[in-house]
Amino acid sequence: xxxxxxNATAPLRSEAKAAMMAALDVxxxxxxxHAEGRRARGIVESARESVARLVxxxxxxxxxxxxxxxxxxxxxxxPWATILTSGVEHDSVLAPARAxxxxxxxxxxxxxxxxxxxxxxxxxxxxxxxRPAVVALQMxxxxxxxxxxxxxxxxxxxxxxxxxxxxAVQAAGRVAVDFAALGLDTMAISAHxxxxxxxxxxxxxxxxxxLVPLLCGGGQERRRRAGTENVAAIAGFGAAAEAAQAELRNxxxxxxxxxxxxxxxxxxxxxxxxxxxTASRLGNTIAVALPGKLAETLVIRLDLAGxxxxxxxxxxxxxxxxxxxxxxxxxxxxxxxxxxxISLGLETTKDxxxxxxxxxxxxxxxxxxxx
Ligand code: PMP
Numbered sequence: 416x417x418x419x420x421x422n423a424t425a426p427l428r429s430e431a432k433a434a435m436m437a438a439l440d441v442x443x444x445x446x447x448x449h450a451e452g453r454r455a456r457g458i459v460e461s462a463r464e465s466v467a468r469l470v471x472x473x474x475x476x477x478x479x480x481x482x483x484x485x486x487x488x489x490x491x492x493x494p495w496a497t498i499l500t501s502g503v504e505h506d507s508v509l510a511p512a513r514a515x516x517x518x519x520x521x522x523x524x525x526x527x528x529x530x531x532x533x534x535x536x537x538x539x540x541x542x543x544x545x546r547p548a549v550v551a552l553q554m555x556x557x558x559x560x561x562x563x564x565x566x567x568x569x570x571x572x573x574x575x576x577x578x579x580x581x582x583a584v585q586a587a588g589r590v591a592v593d594f595a596a597l598g599l600d601t602m603a604i605s606a607h608x609x610x611x612x613x614x615x616x617x618x619x620x621x622x623x624x625x626l627v628p629l630l631c632g633g634g635q636e637r638r639r640r641a642g643t644e645n646v647a648a649i650a651g652f653g654a655a656a657e658a659a660q661a662e663l664r665n666x667x668x669x670x671x672x673x674x675x676x677x678x679x680x681x682x683x684x685x686x687x688x689x690x691x692x693t694a695s696r697l698g699n700t701i702a703v704a705l706p707g708k709l710a711e712t713l714v715i716r717l718d719l720a721g722x723x724x725x726x727x728x729x730x731x732x733x734x735x736x737x738x739x740x741x742x743x744x745x746x747x748x749x750x751x752x753x754x755x756x757i758s759l760g761l762e763t764t765k766d767x768x769x770x771x772x773x774x775x776x777x778x779x780x781x782x783x784x785x786x
Pocket of ligand 1: 481555605
């Protein structure tokens with residue numbers, strides 16, 4: 416099998432698995448004062464340091480959650496008067512934002528998938544945005560890999576007393592992410608996109624920023640997130656973060672494989688549309704549409720040929736229909752329902768690329784299209 420769906424989830428790193436296995440044998444509750452409890456506490460705190468290092472935050476700013484869906488929901492559930500966000504955000508930002516009882520402004524992007532900073536500035540400057548207000552802008556898109564000008568927008572937001580949140584799920588571990596330098600108030604990350612286990616993530620919260628807890632009832636995570644910590648998952652997250660940081664420089668090799676794969680697609684399918692090709696993109700992602708072809712059909716045929724990719728946004732598999740991300744980019748419905756996502760990772764090899772190319776040639780090559 417050829418796995419090219421790293422943006423949905425990355426394989427568990429061996430370091431993460433080993434850390435989790437070891438943590439499973441620790442019986443204490445991290446909140447207990449006895450030796451068993453202190454051992455569990457040690458695991459959680461050491462993982463907190465590793466995660467903090469990966470994203471340029473202080474350990475005190477890292478709050479472990481059940482994943483980025485919880486982290487994004489938590490921020491959107493604050494008592495904002497205004498949420499300013501983009502239509503290309505992940506559903507875990509958009510759904511809780513739309514459910515919030517406040518003014519929600521959802522900006523479309525250019526056809527390249529990048530928000531227009533002037534438009535955000537205009538909203539902040541010219542219209543009276545009720546405060547407290549937050550801007551939620553992802554660092555990189557899960558479907559297209561397109562990177563947003565988060566630092567620029569954060570600087571602007573800060574100057575006008577508006578909080579800034581970023582969903583850095585697809586960026587962390589793939590490009591350098593520096594929470595402090597970006598000037599963010601909050602940032603969501605997820606373990607399973609960088610080789611950690613599923614079901615654990617973090618919300619990075621700038622020191623001294625008070626958020627209303629989403630989960631309350633226990634004093635864990637310095638009263639910010641109640642519930643006994645998922646010690647084994649957190650241990651895996653920490654080990655994965657450390658490994659991801661050490662291997663960040665190897666992402667250029669992943670990018671070279673991606674570029675090679677993309678060149679083959681262009682050569683085989685001259686009519687293929689590469690989404691966001693003029694924007695700055697993650698080095699591991701290709702979103703490509705073949706006019707007249709349904710994404711689901713391509714995904715199923717590639718799957719039968721032994722290649723795993725996904726259609727549109729695909730953590731929620733089985734979801735059929737046009738992608739809200741591509742629609743927010745102003746792309747027509749044939750492209751919005753015809754785009755597949757190919758996403759590579761550190762374990763992708765030249766053989767994987769060759770396997771994809773052979774399958775693509777058979778399924779989408781000009782001969783196959785005519786058939
Ligand atoms: N944001 C983005 C950009 C994502 O790609 C995902 C994962 N599909 C999430 C948030 C949700 O993360 P989790 O799976 O940890 O809930």
